[in-house]
Amino acid sequence: MLQKLVRTAVINAPIGRVWAVLRDFSSHDRWHSAIDSSRIEGKDRSDQVGCVRSFALKDGNTIREQLLALDDREYRSTYCILDATIPLQRYVATVTLKPVTDSQRTFWLWESSFATPLGMERELRDLVATGVYEAGFENMRRYLSTGQDLHSETALSRADVMPRALSLPTQRLVLDRYGEADVMKLEAGEAHAPRAHEIRVQQRAVGVNFLDIYLRRGWISGMLSLPGTLGMEAAGTVIDVGGGVTEVMPGDRVGYLSALPGAYCTVRTVPVSAVVRLPVAVEDVTAAALMLKGCTADLLLRDLGHVQQGTRLLVHAAAGGLGLLLCAWARSLGATVIGTVSTEAKARIARKHGCEHVIITAEYRFAENVQRLGGAQLIVDGLGAAAMDENLASLARGGHWISLGQATGALPPISPDALVAKSASFSRPVVFDFVSTRAELVKRTQRVWDALASGALKTPMIERYALSAATEAHKHMESRASAGALVLLP
Amino acid sequence: MIKVYVSSVIDAAADTVWSRIRDFNSLPSWHPAIADSRIENSQPGDRVGCIRHFHTRDGGMIRERLLGLSDYDYSCTYEILESPMDVENYVATLKLTPITDGNLTFAEWSAEFDCAEGRERELNETIGNGVFQGGFDALKRHFGLR
Numbered sequence: 001m002l003q004k005l006v007r008t009a010v011i012n013a014p015i016g017r018v019w020a021v022l023r024d025f026s027s028h029d030r031w032h033s034a035i036d037s038s039r040i041e042g043k044d045r046s047d048q049v050g051c052v053r054s055f056a057l058k059d060g061n062t063i064r065e066q067l068l069a070l071d072d073r074e075y076r077s078t079y080c081i082l083d084a085t086i087p088l089q090r091y092v093a094t095v096t097l098k099p100v101t102d103s104q105r106t107f108w109l110w111e112s113s114f115a116t117p118l119g120m121e122r123e124l125r126d127l128v129a130t131g132v133y134e135a136g137f138e139n140m141r142r143y144l145s146t147g148q149d150l151h152s153e154t155a156l157s158r159a160d161v162m163p164r165a166l167s168l169p170t171q172r173l174v175l176d177r178y179g180e181a182d183v184m185k186l187e188a189g190e191a192h193a194p195r196a197h198e199i200r201v202q203q204r205a206v207g208v209n210f211l212d213i214y215l216r217r218g219w220i221s222g223m224l225s226l227p228g229t230l231g232m233e234a235a236g237t238v239i240d241v242g243g244g245v246t247e248v249m250p251g252d253r254v255g256y257l258s259a260l261p262g263a264y265c266t267v268r269t270v271p272v273s274a275v276v277r278l279p280v281a282v283e284d285v286t287a288a289a290l291m292l293k294g295c296t297a298d299l300l301l302r303d304l305g306h307v308q309q310g311t312r313l314l315v316h317a318a319a320g321g322l323g324l325l326l327c328a329w330a331r332s333l334g335a336t337v338i339g340t341v342s343t344e345a346k347a348r349i350a351r352k353h354g355c356e357h358v359i360i361t362a363e364y365r366f367a368e369n370v371q372r373l374g375g376a377q378l379i380v381d382g383l384g385a386a387a388m389d390e391n392l393a394s395l396a397r398g399g400h401w402i403s404l405g406q407a408t409g410a411l412p413p414i415s416p417d418a419l420v421a422k423s424a425s426f427s428r429p430v431v432f433d434f435v436s437t438r439a440e441l442v443k444r445t446q447r448v449w450d451a452l453a454s455g456a457l458k459t460p461m462i463e464r465y466a467l468s469a470a471t472e473a474h475k476h477m478e479s480r481a482s483a484g485a486l487v488l489l490p
Numbered sequence: 491m492i493k494v495y496v497s498s499v500i501d502a503a504a505d506t507v508w509s510r511i512r513d514f515n516s517l518p519s520w521h522p523a524i525a526d527s528r529i530e531n532s533q534p535g536d537r538v539g540c541i542r543h544f545h546t547r548d549g550g551m552i553r554e555r556l557l558g559l560s561d562y563d564y565s566c567t568y569e570i571l572e573s574p575m576d577v578e579n580y581v582a583t584l585k586l587t588p589i590t591d592g593n594l595t596f597a598e599w600s601a602e603f604d605c606a607e608g609r610e611r612e613l614n615e616t617i618g619n620g621v622f623q624g625g626f627d628a629l630k631r632h633f634g635l636r
Contacts, residue, residue, distance in 0.1 A: 009591035010499055098598070102498045102623055107596045109587065137591050188611075 006111040007133035015099045015106045016166035025067045031143035061085045089115040147249045172265035176227040178218030181474035191267040194242035200269045203236035205288035208486035231263025235287035253278045255287035259432035266490040273438045289485035294448030296431045297325040305378040309334035314376035319346035321485035327355040332456035367393035385409035496622040500595040502633040504588040507595045508564045514556045521625045550574040578604040
């Protein structure tokens, strides 16, 4: 009597990737632990319908099987046993894959019908169900998780018979003109399969920065062409990787920080040079909130500001995402931190994060107070035009004014004479120039994670918005009502 | 002919999920977009050929006929008789498959239909994302996310 056997599983990989392995009729010695060796008889290709494979099992048995049907559209492969040292009779099996459309995983159905000698029904059934199918699911998971299918020489040399890796659907916020927050529209698009030195990320949190707002308004030329998508940083899970990628593997949790905008989306393909693996202790939202701001703070305090014990530092928007980081980190380095904020509520937040002297001013009046404290040796300025004169007046002799942003409008040209009066210096750094190699990025982000772990930095307050509510997030940020960091959740 | 296909994994045995969705008249009890439902002519809700008459929460009236019901395959096939969506020859199937590795359920919901040119994307969004994924999300919430 024929018995029927069905086993099913879900594999955490997109269907294109699982199918690329399974459609090769002779791939099993690479991923299935029960198979010692596999070869295709004669000169047939391993995806030619009618070809015969010869398996040597690790337990010493041998099996010859013939490929009866192969369907790339239905992701289905059917085969039968021709002869075997195991007494499976009239054995016909089918492997079918289906996409899990709401999570980019793969449903795998493995079924067969066969007869056995009397009395061996149970034993052979268990052998096939457990030893072949269930073990196969587990082995496939392990094989894909190590990324061997993407790296192996064999897979590459057989590339001509493999289907090309597929694009994956993504939702992205697209703007086709510069303007107010409502120019961003959610559109369906595709994230291309990763090419050499690229990886594809299922994003779980996307960082929002003032830079995004400047780009959206068209204030910075050359960085965002239209139609385009905003966003410099995000965190999530690696779906798959392109050739030559050894730094991360599918399934890894990663964050990235890239000078190419485009992070406001669900799935994105990015160069691996912009990617770091995330420590267990750092959550996705924390990474998305901290990579750009944390690396910026590290650059400002360490490389440019040489902040140390006793340095007098002036931070504007001290209760903002970057401001809070600067206050806490500079304080832990022994600096005297002076901050400006617009409201009493924000002053309380800034004080809690280590800002010793808080100046509440909605009209950008602070120089007198700062000079009373001895003048600022370092100014971190995101205000721009409206605070220019006050900033100059706040500088101590030999002070350094770092302009990072221009929330109130573009800075007019500064005369050298204005600086010479105080032997001051002015700089306008772009953080991306300081994380342009993966090594630099890894080093800087590691310092941020270390500062979080040691308590020098506190996990910032994070306001969360759905990706589709990015317009509201931008409006909130521009209204100056927000405190801490903003993150979009795809 | 347009095809819409949505699939998901639900954290419960197929028998359990099936008992929640099997009855053709049960939509309001598990699908958040459906306000009310009745079966016409006092027929039982699992009788092949019966017609359900229901309203969506946004007020639309829909009539659908049960074409096939399989307790063996955990599947249910139906057609639209009347709806505000302006589609023709609409036939849909909702099907569950047990996932033996973990005692979960693989759920598939698909439809084929004709519509006016240029409406494919909009209907794909309403039906695939709104109706089908909306239903699966509700089942996932009910049985626990995984």
